[in-house]
Amino acid sequence: xxxxxxxxxxxxxxxxxxxxxxxxxxxxxxxxxxxxxxxxxxxxxxxxxxxxxxxxxxxxxxxxxxxxxxxxxxxxxxxxxxxxxxxxxxxxxxxxxxxxxxxxxxxxxxxxxxxxxxxxxxxxxxxxxxxxxxxxxxxxxxxxxxxxxxxxxxxxxxxxxxxxxxxxxxxxxxxxxxxxxxxxxxxxxxxxxxxxxxxxxxxxxxxxxxxxxxxxxxxxxxxxxxxxxxxxxxxxxxxxxxxxxxxxxxxxxxxxxxxxxxxxxxxxxxxxxxxxxxxxxxxxxxxxxxxxxxxxxxxxxxxxxxxxxxxxxxxxxxxxxxxxxxxxxxxxxxxxxxxxxxxxxxxxxxxxxxxxxxxxxxxxxxxxxx
Numbered sequence: 001x002x003x004x005x006x007x008x009x010x011x012x013x014x015x016x017x018x019x020x021x022x023x024x025x026x027x028x029x030x031x032x033x034x035x036x037x038x039x040x041x042x043x044x045x046x047x048x049x050x051x052x053x054x055x056x057x058x059x060x061x062x063x064x065x066x067x068x069x070x071x072x073x074x075x076x077x078x079x080x081x082x083x084x085x086x087x088x089x090x091x092x093x094x095x096x097x098x099x100x101x102x103x104x105x106x107x108x109x110x111x112x113x114x115x116x117x118x119x120x121x122x123x124x125x126x127x128x129x130x131x132x133x134x135x136x137x138x139x140x141x142x143x144x145x146x147x148x149x150x151x152x153x154x155x156x157x158x159x160x161x162x163x164x165x166x167x168x169x170x171x172x173x174x175x176x177x178x179x180x181x182x183x184x185x186x187x188x189x190x191x192x193x194x195x196x197x198x199x200x201x202x203x204x205x206x207x208x209x210x211x212x213x214x215x216x217x218x219x220x221x222x223x224x225x226x227x228x229x230x231x232x233x234x235x236x237x238x239x240x241x242x243x244x245x246x247x248x249x250x251x252x253x254x255x256x257x258x259x260x261x262x263x264x265x266x267x268x269x270x271x272x273x274x275x276x277x278x279x280x281x282x283x284x285x286x287x288x289x290x291x292x293x294x295x296x297x298x299x300x301x302x303x304x305x306x307x308x309x310x311x312x313x314x315x316x317x318x319x320x321x322x323x324x325x326x327x328x329x330x331x332x333x334x335x336x337x338x339x340x341x342x343x344x345x346x347x348x349x350x351x352x353x354x355x356x357x358x359x360x361x362x363x364x365x366x367x368x369x370x
Contacts, residue, residue: 005035005036005037005072006035006036006037006117006118006326006327006330006331007036007037007039007067007070007115007116007117007118008036008037008038008039008116008117008118008120008323008326008327009039009041009067009107009110009111009115009116009118009119009120010023010038010039010040010041010042010107010120010121010122010323011041011042011100011103011104011107011119011120011121011122012040012041012042012043012046012047012099012100012103012122013100013103013121013122013123013124013304014092014096014097014099014100014122014123014124014125014128014129014304015042015043015046015085015087015096015099015100016087016088016089016090016091016092016093016096016304016306016309017090017122017123017125017303017304017305017306017309018123018302018304018305018308018309018314019122019123019304020042020046020047020050020051020122021050021054021056021309021310021312021314021316022122022300022314022315022316022318022319023040023042023047023122023316023319024047024050024051024056024057024059025056025057025314025316026316026319026320026323027040027059027075028056028057028058028059030073030075032320032323033072033073033074033075034073035324035327036118036323036327037070037071037072037076038070038074038075038076039064039067039070039076039077039078039116040061040075040076040077040078041078041080041103041104041106041107042077042078042079042080042081042099042103043077043079043080043081043085043099044061044063044077044079045083045085046081046085046087046099047059047061047077049087050087050310053089053310054310054311054312055312056312059075060074060075061075061076061077062074062075062076062077063076063077063078063079064076064077064078065078066078066115067110067115067116068115078106080102080103080106081099081102081103082095082098082099085099089309089310090306090307090309090310091306092125092127092128092306093128094128096125096128097124097125097127097128097129097130097131098131100124100125100128100129101129101131101133101134104121104124104134104139104142105133107119108143108146108147111295112146112147112295117296117330118296118297118298118326118327118329118330119143119295119296119297119298119326120297120298120299120319120322120323120326121139121297121298121299122299122300122319123299123300123302123303123304123305124138124139124304125304126138126171137170137171137172138170138171139288139290139297139299140154140155140156140170140171140290141154141170141171143290143293143295143297144292144293147293147294147295148293149293149294152292152293152294153188153192153292154290154291154292154293155167155189155192155193155196155290155291155292156170156288156289156290156291157193157196157265157288157289157290157291158274158275158278158279158282158286158287158288158289158301159201159286159287159289159325160282160285160286160287160321161285162261163260163266163278163281163282164197164201164264164265164266165265165266165267165268165274165275165277165278166189166192166193166265166266166267166268166274166291167189167267167268167269167270167271167274167275168181168185168186168189168267168268168269168270169181169185169269169270169271170271171271172270172271174270174272177213177269177270178213178226181213181226181230181231181269182230183230183233183234183237184234186210186230186231186234186235186238186267187234187237187238189267190208190210190234190238190243190245190267191238191241191243192291192292193206193208193265193267193291194206194208194243194244194245195291195292196291196292197264197265198336199332199333199336199337200289200291200296200329200332200333200336201264201329201332202332202336203264205244206244206264206265207244207246207262207263207264207265208243208244208245208246208263208264208265208266208267209245209246209247209249209254209259209260209262209263209265209266209267210231210235210245210246210247210248210249210266210267211247211248211249211250211251211254211266211267211268211269211273211274212226212227212231212247212248212249212250212251212269213226213227213231213248213269213270214226214227215250215252216250216252217248217249217250227248231247231248231269232248235247235248245267246263247267251268251269251273254266254277255277255280255281260277278301279301279302282301283301283302283318284315284317284318285317285318285321286300286301286318286321287299287300287301287318287321287322287325288300288301288322289325289329296326296329296330296333297326298322298323298325298326298329299322300318300319300321300322301318302318
């Protein structure tokens with residue numbers, strides 16, 4: 001097995017949605033295995049059902065008992081669901097939620113053990129997957145509980161090659177958004193986002209735009225006070241940390257005017273404020289990336305698509321880009337960590353009793369290098 005190939009684990013998501021359609025369409029082009037080793041966590045039976053139902057191009061799966069057995073230049077599949085699993089295309093069912101959960105549990109366990117490098121998740125139904133072991137509003141929160149280190153927080157980022165949007169509040173009812181906004185939460189989002197733009201996307205000095213909460217950025221208090229009382233003070237304080245954050249900008253014209261193109265990332269205050277413009281501009285190739293955790297996870301930027309499931313109408317481009325972004329982020333993160341692990345020591349020369357001494361500024365006491 002080539003050590004240069006990134007090992008990708010793919011969860012099949014909701015078996016009644018478009019997950020298998022985009023998986024099968026993507027892996028029909030076998031060239032994708034030239035850049036990674038694929039293991040699908042799912043069901044050969046369900047995959048075959050979807051392929052035949054839509055008369056899709058055949059995909060040859062290599063069944064493995066463990067991700068450790070994944071073969072180069074093959075589309076490997078690890079069966080982790082019940083054999084009597086029933087597919088009901090376009091419907092939300094309890095069995096579909098169970099199958100999605102089983103695949104996710106197995107893949108995250110393998111990710112934790114280092115058997116895969118990157119997790120790519122096909123869409124789940126956030127309601128039917130709910131159970132005793134899964135009580136989260138989505139993948140992001142589930143992964144945070146699984147992989148958080150010392151209380152580290154996850155951050156949902158929607159991204160393509162030119163546009164990256166992060167959210168201060170994620171899967172939260174709109175009525176609760178204003179009450180959830182605090183200076184600390186905004187600053188925490190900016191710290192995680194800034195670090196991710198540097199480490200995961202390779203941007204040395206990210207410029208981040210911050211959107212307002214209220215119409216017209218509050219109109220100096222006429223339309224809301226959050227800008228003056230929370231958002232602006234947060235930006236002023238984060239400036240002391242050398243993070244280049246600007247705003248708050250009125251959200252209504254920010255994307256339509258093209259202002260977003262002047263920034264490396266945009267922070268939205270709530271889910272739809274950021275995702276509606278992002279999906280309008282980048283629905284076909286957008287990717288959902290989970291930042292802030294020690295693992296790499298990506299997903300297509302769309303849902304289960306029950307309305308078009310089984311009709312051979314779903315585009316696989318977002319799923320394909322999720323795989324490519326996962327590979328790219330994994331490599332960039334590795335390069336960044338290696339480059340910053342042992343930075344060159346800062347030294348200077350000083351005279352000591354007429355002799356030149358080299359002083360290592362990274363130590364408390366100077367050393368003489370012989």
